[in-house]
Amino acid sequence: MIGVGVVGTGFWARMTHLPAFRTIEGFELKAVASGNQVNADKAAEQFNIPVAHENYLALVKDPNVQVVDICTPNNLHVDIAIAAFAEGKDVICIKPLATSLADAYRMVNEAEKRGCKLYYAENVPFIPALAKLKELIDASLYGPLFRFKACEGIGSLHASWFSDPERAGGGSIIDMAVHGMSFLQWMAAGKKAVKLYAEAGTFVHRQKAEDTSVIVIRFEDGSIGQTEDSWSLAGGYDSRFEVFGTKGHALVDLLYQHPIRSVTGSSAEGGATVSQLHPVDEHFVKDGHLNMMTHFRDCIRDGKVCRSEGAEGFEIMEWVDAAYRSMQTGVPVLFK
Known part of the structure; x- marks a missing residue:
C-alpha cells in the first residue's frame, strides 16, 4: 500500500x-x-x-x-x-x-x-470525455488540427484567499486558465509555443486580480490555441472544449449527457457534412480525478511513464507568467 x-x-x-x-x-x-x-x-x-x-x-x-x-x-x-x-x-x-x-x-x-x-x-487530460476525444483525434477523424480552444468559467470564487494575489499568485488566469492551457498543451502534442497574447480585466468582483481573460497561443507548426476563462460567468459554470481540423470539428460540452459532437466532411469541397454524437462509456464524464490519481498510483507502484509531472506543470507556469506579462504590456510575448 x-x-x-x-x-x-x-x-x-x-x-x-x-x-x-x-x-x-x-x-x-x-x-x-x-x-x-x-x-x-x-x-x-x-x-x-x-x-x-x-x-x-x-x-x-x-x-x-x-x-x-x-x-x-x-x-x-x-x-x-x-x-x-x-x-x-x-x-x-x-x-x-x-x-x-x-x-x-x-x-x-x-x-x-x-x-x-x-x-x-491537473485533471483535464484525464477527463473521460476528453480522453475519448483524443482517441478520435489520434484516429485522424478530424485530420491535422490547426486550432483548439477551451472555455472554463465559474460565477464566484471558491474561497476568499483566491482574491488575494499574494496568496493566489494572480486571479482567474492562474486559477482557471491553467485548465484551458492544459488542454492546449495536450492538443499541441509536444509542439512548442512560440507566441502568447493575453487580454484580461476585472469586471464583476471587487478585487485586485483579474476575473476574466482571453489568451491566444501560437505553436511552432502554426496551429492556434485559445482559452477563455473567468470567475465572472453569469449562471455559474462553463466547461467546453473544441478542436478544428482539416477534415472536421468537434465540440465537447461537459454539461450534457452526450458531450462529444463531431462534424466531418467539407461542404466547401462538395463533400457530405456528417454530424454525429460520440457516447462515452464512463458514467461520470465530467471529472478526471479518479483516473488521474489511479494513473499516479500506477506510476508510483509500477513505474508507469507519467503523463502529468512537474515538467508539464512548469510549462503551464511559463505560459501563466507570459500571460501576465502580456496583460501588463499589451503586447504578445515571444518564447525563445
Missing part, C-alpha cells in the same frame, strides 16, 4: 482528493494536516484517517507517509514540496505548481536533485 499524507482540508481536498485516495485500491490515507487543527481533526474523522498532524512539517516527517499530496493555497505549495523532497517523499501537487515561475522551477529542480517524483495534479 502507498501511504498518503494530505496537506490541506479545504473544499477541493474534501470534494476530490480525499475521496479519490479513499476509493482507489493501492492508496491508504495515513495522515492529514491543516493550518487549522480543528479542520484537520474533522477531515481525519470524516475520512477515517489515523493521524491529524498540527502542521505540514510534522506530516512530511511521518514515517508512514510515502507520498505528500498538496491541496493548499498556492503560495504554500513550494515550501511544502521542498520540505517533502528533503524527507525523500514523492509529491502530488494541485494546480498551479506555485505562485511564480521561479518557485515552480525550484520545485522541479529540487525533486530532480533529491531523486523524488513531482506529480502535477
Whole structure:
C-alpha cells in the first residue's frame, strides 16, 4: 500500500482528493494536516484517517507517509514540496505548481536533485470525455488540427484567499486558465509555443486580480490555441472544449449527457457534412480525478511513464507568467 499524507482540508481536498485516495485500491490515507487543527481533526474523522498532524512539517516527517499530496493555497505549495523532497517523499501537487515561475522551477529542480517524483495534479487530460476525444483525434477523424480552444468559467470564487494575489499568485488566469492551457498543451502534442497574447480585466468582483481573460497561443507548426476563462460567468459554470481540423470539428460540452459532437466532411469541397454524437462509456464524464490519481498510483507502484509531472506543470507556469506579462504590456510575448 502507498501511504498518503494530505496537506490541506479545504473544499477541493474534501470534494476530490480525499475521496479519490479513499476509493482507489493501492492508496491508504495515513495522515492529514491543516493550518487549522480543528479542520484537520474533522477531515481525519470524516475520512477515517489515523493521524491529524498540527502542521505540514510534522506530516512530511511521518514515517508512514510515502507520498505528500498538496491541496493548499498556492503560495504554500513550494515550501511544502521542498520540505517533502528533503524527507525523500514523492509529491502530488494541485494546480498551479506555485505562485511564480521561479518557485515552480525550484520545485522541479529540487525533486530532480533529491531523486523524488513531482506529480502535477491537473485533471483535464484525464477527463473521460476528453480522453475519448483524443482517441478520435489520434484516429485522424478530424485530420491535422490547426486550432483548439477551451472555455472554463465559474460565477464566484471558491474561497476568499483566491482574491488575494499574494496568496493566489494572480486571479482567474492562474486559477482557471491553467485548465484551458492544459488542454492546449495536450492538443499541441509536444509542439512548442512560440507566441502568447493575453487580454484580461476585472469586471464583476471587487478585487485586485483579474476575473476574466482571453489568451491566444501560437505553436511552432502554426496551429492556434485559445482559452477563455473567468470567475465572472453569469449562471455559474462553463466547461467546453473544441478542436478544428482539416477534415472536421468537434465540440465537447461537459454539461450534457452526450458531450462529444463531431462534424466531418467539407461542404466547401462538395463533400457530405456528417454530424454525429460520440457516447462515452464512463458514467461520470465530467471529472478526471479518479483516473488521474489511479494513473499516479500506477506510476508510483509500477513505474508507469507519467503523463502529468512537474515538467508539464512548469510549462503551464511559463505560459501563466507570459500571460501576465502580456496583460501588463499589451503586447504578445515571444518564447525563445
